[in-house]
Amino acid sequence: MTTVNEKVLLERRPRRGRPRSEAAEQAIVEAVLNLLGQGSSLAALSIEGIAAEAGVGKATIYRRWANKDALLLDVLQRAEEPEPTLAGDSVRDDLVASLEFLRRTALARRSRTSLAVFTAELRALPELHRAYHAQVIEPRRARMRDLLARGVALGEIRDDIDLDLLGELIVGPMLSRTLLRPEAPLDDPTLSATIVDTVLQGVAARKAVRH
Secondary structure, three states: OOOHHHHHHHHHOOOOOOOOHHHHHHHHHHHHHHHHHOOOOOOOOOHHHHHHHHOOOHHHHHOOOOOHHHHHHHHHHHHOOOOOOOOOOOHHHHHHHHHHHHHHHHHHHHHOHHHHHHHHHHHHOHHHHHHHHHHHHHHHHHHHHHHHHHHHHOOOEOOOOOHHHHHHHHHHHHHHHHHHOOOOOOOOOOHHHHHHHHHHHHHEOOOOOOO
16 A cells, blocks of 8 residues: 555656656647758648657647647747837837847748748648738738837828838848848848838938928
């Protein structure tokens, strides 16, 4: 018969085998990234293969994510650094901080094969691509519109420019270097400020002419 003391010792004893709770989630996330780094494509990934790589059962994955797309989207979001909290004191500085986040994210994707695979193959999975746009891209576009609208309200930016178009003018050069010109340098820490300042000079609100 097991005594009370023995039960306490058994409960305190480190458990071996499959990781649990947060450890299980982290193991699953790393398993996805590891498989991509080993040459798997997004389409070729399977829940069975991810579970085997992570050392968990399929049920452990399905308890946390409804399907493979939900898991992949979560992995991609976890792999990116958190978006910056904007200070709100200067429209120009907040634009630079937003663009700098994109620059660092692009650098991280270039430096890790698994993240580069995500970027290259995301469009090949329509449902995942739509979910990524709905949950990641559209909220970023909305934050950019709000930030630019603040610049217009403060009289720093012309009020005759479509804010979505203006956001694309600011973000476009960084996206071009990320998606269209993967060989283009991104390690210049002044790049974000240069882009923002160049665009803002062209769209600055016109000063009223006094007669």
